[in-house]
Amino acid sequence: MRTKLAITLLAILISSNFLNTKAQSWEKINTGFNYILMGIEFPGGQSQIGFAGGESLTYMGDGIVIKTTNGGTTWTQLWTGSQQGIEGISFPDLNTGYIGGWSGYFAKTTNGGTSWTPQSPGSDIYYYTDVVFKDTDHGIVTAQTNSGAGVYYTGNGGTTWATATGVSGVPYGACHVTGSTYYLVTNGGDIQRSTNDGASWTTVYSAGGLLLGIDFFNDNIGIAAGEDGWIYKTYDGGTTWQSQQIAFGQPLWHDFAWETQNNVYAAGTPEFIYKSSDGGTTWNDDYPQSTYDPALYEILFTADGIGYVCGSQGWFYRKAPQVTAQFTSGNANICAGGTVQFTDQSTGSPTSWNWTFAGGTPSTSTLQNPIVTYQNPGVFDVSLTVTRGPASSTQSNPDMIHVDSPVTIAPTQPAGSSEICGLSTNNYTTTSVANAISYNWNVNPSSAGAFTGNSLTGTLTASNTWSGAFTIKVAGVSACGTGPWSATLAGNLHFQPNAYFLFSGGGYCPGESGYDVKLEDSDLGVTYELFRDGISTGTTLAGTGNELNFGPQVTGSYTIVGTAGQCTANMNGSCIIYQQNLPGSASVPTGPGEACNNSSGTYSATLPVDATSLSWSLNPADAGTVSLSNLQATVSWSPSFTGVASLSVAGENECGAGITSAPLSITVNPAPYPVVSGSLNVCANENEDYTTSNNTGSTYTWGVSGGSLVSGQGTDEVTVLWGNAGAGSIYVTETNTDQCTGSGQATTVAIQVCTGLPETDNNSLFVYPNPAKERICIIMNQVGAECREISLYSSSGKKVVSQSNWNAATDNMIILDVNHLTPGYYTLRLEMKNGSILHRKVMIS
Template sequence: GDEYLFVLPQQPAGAWMDYWFTAIDASDSLNMAQSDTSSYISGNYISYDNAQIDFVNSYGPSSLSLLNGTAVAITLPGTTDLVTALIRNYTDVNRPNDSMLIHVWDEVGGLPGTDLITPFKVFPEATLAEPNRITRVDLRPYSSQLSNLSGNVFVGFTVPTGEVWVSQTTPGVAGRTYADDGSIWANITDDYHFRAITDTFAGAPVTDFTYNSSADPLIAFSDISTNSPTSWSWDFGDGIGTSTSQNPSYTYTANGTYNVCLTTTNSVGSSTTCQLVTVSSIATVANFTASSTSFCQGTCITFADKSTNVPLTWSWSFPGGTPATDTAKNPIICYTTPGTYDVTLIVTNGGGSDTLVQSAYITVTSCPPPVAGFTALDTSVCIGDPVTFTDKTTESPNSWVWSMPGATPDSSNLQNPTVTYAATGTYSVTLIASNTVGSDTLTKANYITVNALPATPTITVGGSTTICQGDSVTLTSSSPTGNMWSNGMNSQSIEATTAGGYTVTFTDGNGCSATSDTTTIAVNSAPATPIIIAGGLTSFCEGGTVVLTSNTASGNIWSTGDTTVSITVSSSASITLSVIDSIGCVSAASAATAVTMLPNPPVPGITANGNVLTSDISNTYQWYMGSTLLTGETSVDYTITQSGTYSVEVTDVNGCSTMSNPFSATYTGLEDLPGKVQFKVFPVPSEGEVHLHLDAMERGDYLIELTNVIGEVIYTERMKDFSGKFMHTLALSEYGTGVYFVRLQSSGHALTRKVIVY
């Protein structure tokens, strides 16, 4: 609980110091601890940022900004030497740094001008552990160029290669940051954390003070600073007192040594000095505690001084105790006689003394001797198992002597010792327990039974210890029962499916265990799932094929049973493919490729109606005469112009085709009736009504017939010895949609017209 004050010695401006503290206590055994290391650079600090980091930026030819460099304007209120620059960089795993070229520029027109020093490279100090660590730039080697400076200078860097990251405050408030694009400097709104350390400013105050402690604890302070300071800031070092007076007085409330600091300021600058001030005239107030106030005779206890205001001497009185008096700060006193006792403490310091008497503070009772007792959690154990004996002695024992023949260790002075046994057998245990009054002995004969370890089990591998992903191998223990595998299974055999080491532990009826050696199973990854590449359409007409090819050159296993790289498929099927590698591992099956064979349409029939040949209904048609394709003849019917053998190829909606059987047709040669006869059939095609117009300018016999595609006569009109005009309307919608033929005959001649009703 003690506090210590350390003051670093004054150093010249720019001196870099690392410091730490080592503490060693007064224990019989060496106890030592060392603080973290701190760093300090001596001098006058100039900074404009608020130390808050909320953004980062980068410079250099590899940066997104492509900016060449950056600088911060430093204003020197008086003549001084620039000794150190501080630049807060940044880094993380995605933002590494390259070296920066350090510059100090003079001011030209409010912007960085010429270099005051020869630029030199420095690597940023930021690390992954300290990503915003400040980089320290020692400028003392350039003292001849950086001495007796005043006004504005610019501190910054350029980046020759790569990029350098900096920390910043966005938006900034100082307006002192500048960026260089390689041709011009521009002021930017961010505050970069660039700082300067200087020597004292010429004309700045040189702070100093004296103090008068004759009225301790009232201390009178007197400013003796030079160079006419205009303001003063005192810190009296107790965490409470401050003042802005030139010559204040301050009353301390506790004795101690305080680091008193004064900062003085004038129009040029400021400086600070500190002195240690000791206060010792506040009288101490006695107080103490004891580690115990009620205990058995023969007990020794510790008294702890709790007096305030830093006592310098202690005078204790302990009636009934040994020793009866003491001058130590925290004495140890023993009481051997039952009773009630006072304790007195007199403490003294430079402010006087104080006495505290605690009446009847200590109560010493007559306690009975101990009754020894102990237990063990398990009295039947295996060779090598730890056995912990737990003291159950009553009447406040304070020492223990254990005897444990056959154990390691075989004796102990601990209250609750732990031992092991290396051989089978039964063993006795003895405890002698003592307190301040006496002792007691307890022996438990044949208390511990030590059982032998079982035979170490072995593992039999039912195959190779290297398997393929998705496969398993059987591991079998040599013991039929009592097994516990390393994967948590408790059967005699297990199926190992994952890579790793497997052990089995056998436990016998006594609870004793033995563990097998490790059996290591390796699992090889399955080959990559293959891909089926189709060499054409996977949907084709009857009689067609498609070639399917694997993207793997070897080890192919098709669902058809083939093992080649490519297969030809001629019927409908769902095809999958797996691959087996050189060590026998099989991949997952590929995505299925569906192959569909489309049936060809039925063989079409052909009917003739005069010179008109008509096919069975299909999707598209192509007529042939012999083996010659009749160009443009793609309707359901075809009007022949000569006798011959004709056929039609029909194609269904799937694009599958079938050729009809050859059909022999005889051309009648009756295209026009003789004389002046006009015969019109319209409209064609028709939605249901068809009009017949006959204009016979020569008298004769006429026959008009309407037939369907299968030759059935639907309508007949006979006219004997007729001339003139004949008009008739046929309502074909009642017969349904389809193809019809109107035939006009007269004097051995005929004319046929096709009608389509939809």
């Protein structure tokens, strides 16, 4: 009792904060009976005949049962009872139903609600809370007794009842799943299950708080309804449950229904309808236009996809799927007496079809895909109306079916050309005949060509792979077939010469008779005539099946026409012929008149009249090499040539070379090639002198790596301070009086660590005479000194004298014979056995 009052009060307290903009197509209908409709049934899964039961008040109100036969559009009263408000209703079929509610009232009907027979499932009943029957015989009824709670079950349609055991609280809602399995929920928040047709109950989950309803999609998937927007879901047949708050603001959920496994709906108070499209994971408001006034108690979906909800104040809600009528016909053009197969292609899974066929037999049909016969000629309309519950849609196709009569008259003989050429398009005409909806054109033999068009004009595209006599005829066509053929038109098809390409032409040179005119290919049986500037030359050639050559022709624009009988074709393109002159006289090249024989120079010339390129000549030819680039020539002068060379140029074209220009005279001067002289084996961090040939007027630029110039830059002799031990090099660049610059090969120098007595220690090592002419005497005053090798090097680094193993400790003087050496500077090198190296500069005179 307190729960009922709380529900009514809650409907007033809910604010509009739950309005959702995701509108759906629920239709709100007032039944005309101002009652709180607690339950609704559409037996057998159909969506037309339904029953609803309810009460005028939530406590000891009058009861009512109403019925609809048109899917809820209108309702009629079947029964009413004073202070017997109905809380539960169950119709296992259209005739058998059970109701229960206040004042302990419970009754059964077997004639669709026309009359009711009271029953007494239990005793000491305060009111019956719900009724669930899985078939006409087996069912349960739940109740709140004056002393607690009760569940009663029957297996014989209520003839006898038994009291269930294990009920943990007042059951407010129950459902049948499959087989012998039922579920119920209690006011204490328990979810209980019975697997023996309601005889005993076991708690499978305790949610806490108030639970008001429960429903299952199949053995595994079910949802229980709670307060404050909470629901409880199972996906494993009740073994585990998940809680979820799907709405806020303290709504009370009462019932759930599945349209499909993914599309599940929840109904509750005040006027809440929610939908999940993913099997219950996420939810959205499916009735955003709610006024949050009526309370909603039960929701269901019929097998054909129509949803129903019942609530207070006599309100009833319906959601019908959309249907759209669409259809096709197997053949829209038939002969009188023929049949047409119509195929329904409507969307929205309609459950009924109403066809109308003007001129057809039958003229109407309720089949989904009917076959219709049309006996009489004419043009007829077709329409289809499909329905699914209260939803309907109509498609009308005016003039859809064309019923024809046979064509019995032949058209007139075709009119058109009788002499035609291959590849041509030719139009032929005839006159109309009765009942013909199109015309069939025919050419015989078919190798003569092909017709297009099916009207009074046919177009023949002639073949060019066949020639000879042909005939043409035409017949009228209806859906009944082809009528009589017309008289034939006889004609002749002539070969049409193929259009081949002329070669593009060109110029001919002085002394030549002209330029050849050629055709890339030719056809046998075709005569080809040559035209110059549009006038026939009188020259003809017979086609050979290969290239044709009309021989050399003089200046002009040439075309060719091919002729085969009455058919002619202009060959593609034209041949332009002109006379080509020799190039004019070339002018003297421009460029430097003086050069060095280790350099290159660029020379230019203008292109003479009628020339397409230039030809260059260097004399003498071995003075250098010539490379060309456009109107320029680059001469790379030979290092072995000095003197005067000449460069001339001539224009060239396809006819030959023109008059050669006067030569440009070029003086080629020798470039210097300086050679470095000096020691190639030196001591680290010591000075050495280096020279090159001294040429009058030349300037010198020295370069060193591994050391540094001390003096002499710009002259033919320098002094170098060598650095640390390693490899070094020295080179010189000379610029002579002709401003020719040359560099000799860099000289590699070995820089070594020299140890032992310094060269300036005259008390230890004596070399005399110096300068020397025939011999050199070497005296060493050092105790225990032993020399592994004594060597004398020329200024070019060549070893010219060598002697090994001198023991200066026993014989402190040794004599080297140098009378065979040319005068010049030499380096004396002593390699001691202790690892030291001694050097002396020596001059041979």
